Amino acid sequence: MSQLRLPPIQTTARDDAVLEALAGFVQQEALQPGDKLPTERILAERLKVSRNTVREALTRWEGLGLVERLQGSGTFLKAAVSPHMLHMPLTLAGGNDFASLMQTLEVRRALEAEAVSLCAMRTGPQELDLIRRKLETMEEAFHSRAGMSSEEDWEFHQAIYRASGNPLFEQLIAAMHEMFHRFWEHPLGVRNFGHASFPYHRSIYERIAARDAEGARAEALKLIATVEADLRRGEAARNQARQA
Amino acid sequence: MSQLRLPPIQTTARDDAVLEALAGFVQQEALQPGDKLPTERILAERLKVSRNTVREALTRWEGLGLVERLQGSGTFLKAAVSPHMLHMPLTLAGGNDFASLMQTLEVRRALEAEAVSLCAMRTGPQELDLIRRKLETMEEAFHSRAGMSSEEDWEFHQAIYRASGNPLFEQLIAAMHEMFHRFWEHPLGVRNFGHASFPYHRSIYERIAARDAEGARAEALKLIATVEADLRRGEAARNQARQA
DNA sequence: ATCATGCAATTGGTTGGACCATTGATCCAA
DNA sequence: TTGGATCAATGGTCCAACCAATTGCATGAT
Numbered sequence: 001m002s003q004l005r006l007p008p009i010q011t012t013a014r015d016d017a018v019l020e021a022l023a024g025f026v027q028q029e030a031l032q033p034g035d036k037l038p039t040e041r042i043l044a045e046r047l048k049v050s051r052n053t054v055r056e057a058l059t060r061w062e063g064l065g066l067v068e069r070l071q072g073s074g075t076f077l078k079a080a081v082s083p084h085m086l087h088m089p090l091t092l093a094g095g096n097d098f099a100s101l102m103q104t105l106e107v108r109r110a111l112e113a114e115a116v117s118l119c120a121m122r123t124g125p126q127e128l129d130l131i132r133r134k135l136e137t138m139e140e141a142f143h144s145r146a147g148m149s150s151e152e153d154w155e156f157h158q159a160i161y162r163a164s165g166n167p168l169f170e171q172l173i174a175a176m177h178e179m180f181h182r183f184w185e186h187p188l189g190v191r192n193f194g195h196a197s198f199p200y201h202r203s204i205y206e207r208i209a210a211r212d213a214e215g216a217r218a219e220a221l222k223l224i225a226t227v228e229a230d231l232r233r234g235e236a237a238r239n240q241a242r243q244a
Numbered sequence: 245m246s247q248l249r250l251p252p253i254q255t256t257a258r259d260d261a262v263l264e265a266l267a268g269f270v271q272q273e274a275l276q277p278g279d280k281l282p283t284e285r286i287l288a289e290r291l292k293v294s295r296n297t298v299r300e301a302l303t304r305w306e307g308l309g310l311v312e313r314l315q316g317s318g319t320f321l322k323a324a325v326s327p328h329m330l331h332m333p334l335t336l337a338g339g340n341d342f343a344s345l346m347q348t349l350e351v352r353r354a355l356e357a358e359a360v361s362l363c364a365m366r367t368g369p370q371e372l373d374l375i376r377r378k379l380e381t382m383e384e385a386f387h388s389r390a391g392m393s394s395e396e397d398w399e400f401h402q403a404i405y406r407a408s409g410n411p412l413f414e415q416l417i418a419a420m421h422e423m424f425h426r427f428w429e430h431p432l433g434v435r436n437f438g439h440a441s442f443p444y445h446r447s448i449y450e451r452i453a454a455r456d457a458e459g460a461r462a463e464a465l466k467l468i469a470t471v472e473a474d475l476r477r478g479e480a481a482r483n484q485a486r487q488a
Numbered sequence: 489a490t491c492a493t494g495c496a497a498t499t500g501g502t503t504g505g506a507c508c509a510t511t512g513a514t515c516c517a518a
Numbered sequence: 519t520t521g522g523a524t525c526a527a528t529g530g531t532c533c534a535a536c537c538a539a540t541t542g543c544a545t546g547a548t
Contacts, residue, residue: 014502039528050503052296055529056303063307065333071529072511079335086336086426088419089308092412094328103410110358114350166347168336172416175334182330258531283499294532299500315500316540 018047018057026081037067037075064089090175097183098235104180105231108173109224112157115169116204116220119160120213127163128209134159135205139198148194150181156201160208193234196226262291262301267327281311281319336419340427342479348420349475353468355420356401359413360448360464363404364457371407372453378403379449383442392438394425400445404452437478440470 022043031037040058044051058075061067064087068078092100123131138152154177161170200223207216266287275281284302288295302319305311308331312322338344367375382396398421405414444467451460 041528052504053502056300056501059300059303060307063304063331063333064335066335069529070511071509072527074511074528080337082337084338084340086334086338086419086423088334088336088415088422090332090334090412090415091308091310091323092330092332093324093326094330100330103412106358106362106410107355107412107416110354111351114354118350166350168347168351171334171336172351175332176412179330179332285499296533297531300530302500313500314540315538316498318499318540 014049014053015057015060018043018049018054019061021047022057022061023081023083026077027083031077033077033079035077037077039074090179092179094183098231098238101180101183101231102228104176104183105224105228108176108180109221111169111173111176112224113217113220115161115164115166115173116208117213117217118164118166118169120208120211120216122165123163123208127159131156131159131163131205131208135201138201142198147192148198150194153194153201160204193230194227196230197223200226258293258297259301259304262287262293262298263305264327265291266301266305267325267329270321270325271327275321277321277323279321281321283318334419336423338423338427342475342482345424345427345475346472348424349468349472352417352420352424353465355413355417356468357461357464359405359408359410359417360452361457361461362408362410362413364452364455364460366409367407367452371403375400375403375407375449375452379445382445386442391436392442394438397438397445404448437474438471440474441467444470 022037025031026037037043038046040051040054043054047054058067058069062069066077066079066081066087067075069075092103094100119127134152134156138149138156141149141152157173158170161173164170200219203219204216204223207219266281269275270281281287282290284295284298287298291298302311302313305325306313310321310323310325311319313319338348363371378396378400382393382400385393385396401417402414405417408414444463447463448460448467451463
């Protein structure tokens with residue numbers, strides 16, 4: 001016999017209750033990102049809890065990136081918050097830059113392949129046109145600067161994710177992108193990083209335009225493979241330099 | 245010209261300093277998950293900060309799932325913690341409808357296929373043995389209750405993600421799992437949900453044990469396909485009932 | 489001796505009040 | 519108009535006490 005499953009009782013959970021109330025308030029007032037929330041002191045007074053409890057609750061929201069606290073100024077909403085929203089922090093154990101970068105790439109490979117495939121099946125003429133324009137902008141930047149421009153490159157990929165018809169892909173890959181670039185502040189000594197990935201952008205676009213889902217997936221996998229190769233090349237160079 | 249990039253100044257950041265010190269302590273003492281951390285009062289005394297500040301810092305770690313606080317008992321380490329950890333909040337918007345459930349499944353399909361494939365390439369004998377035990381537990385529960393048990397099923401999949409060698413997969417799929425089940429409290433009228441997925445669990449395990457990455461991926465895709473089919477079946481039934 | 493009961497210490501959770509540090513607006517003088 | 523001084527508002531920190539849950543020990547009955 002299982003365990004009856006009737007422990008829903010929860011005498012007290014002060015700060016959780018505070019966050020619940022605050023989420024309701026935000027929704028009721030239709031607060032947008034950037035708007036200012038009530039003062040900690042006011043919240044404490046209105047909710048009939050200590051200011052300390054309010055602070056612990058806000059600390060949790062701050063940790064989730066939902067809110068930003070500026071001393072002397074106030075507390076401001078940083079992201080949309082609604083009851084039907086899942087907030088969850090991703091943790092990546094650092095210590096080894098190379099391994100962490102490869103892990104984000106493995107996830108990106110999984111997501112990007114699927115997103116490109118879905119895009120090829122679902123995208124409409126408008127989204128396709130936008131993707132083409134982003135591609136041309138990227139190619140132009142590539143030729144004028146003689147190298148990959150991460151900004152235009154990223155916008156091209158984003159346009160694809162948006163056209164996949166599933167907003168989760170864009171959010172998740174954006175998280176991977178951000179994690180990748182946080183480790184990227186010290187370039188790992190790779191020259192012409194991403195150079196090899198250039199031609200695959202156009203081939204991906206062509207497969208999408210041809211509504212060839214599997215072809216687009218294959219090209220996306222090739223693109224990620226070139227990035228992984230660049231990363232491995234840099235790591236090998238670093239190891240060699242360390243031994244010398 | 246870009247913006248000079250010189251805002252590194254950071255006069256004080258008490259709770260950050262507390263967490264940094266605590267991370268160093270954990271590493272120095274080689275504390276493992278499950279071990280007990282010093283009392284809040286002791287930390288406050290040793291670090292020469294207020295207990296309140298210690299609490300805010302621990303609240304952040306609790307939000308990241310790194311520690312667990314038990315009133316009357318103490319604060320316990322819940323996950324490995326290293327000084328150079330990267331945290332990134334992930335917020336996903338979802339709705340309680342058929343489309344949202346399908347979107348979580350699309351993401352899960354992408355991630356699960358890749359994770360299973362990586363697992364087949366990387367898993368060691370110990371992890372493989374754990375996966376086998378989880379599989380047997382699940383099969384036992386299936387036969388005794390004549391139906392899928394989501395608890396044992398989930399543990400089986402988790403064992404695979406852990407053996408994939410990339411912790412991001414477990415975290416991301418856990419987010420999808422949570423979103424899916426948050427809206428699953430009212431079964432959408434599907435009887436024997438997940439029943440068809442049962443045989444694929446064993447076939448996935450066998451492909452992993454055989455180090456057949458592509459075969460494992462194929463079986464994982466079949467499994468997800470059965471879940472999608474169940475979902476579509478339920479949606480069709482709902483639409484039919486609505487029209488009647 | 490063994491087990492149950494209950495007291496007491498430990499520990500996280502909460503409260504209220506005070507003060508510090510930063511910010512932004514207001515006011516005043518050059 | 520401009521520049522600086524002042525001051526109120528607001529988040530950050532501190533302190534001391536008490537509440538609530540847990541744990542362990544001691545006492546006592548069996």
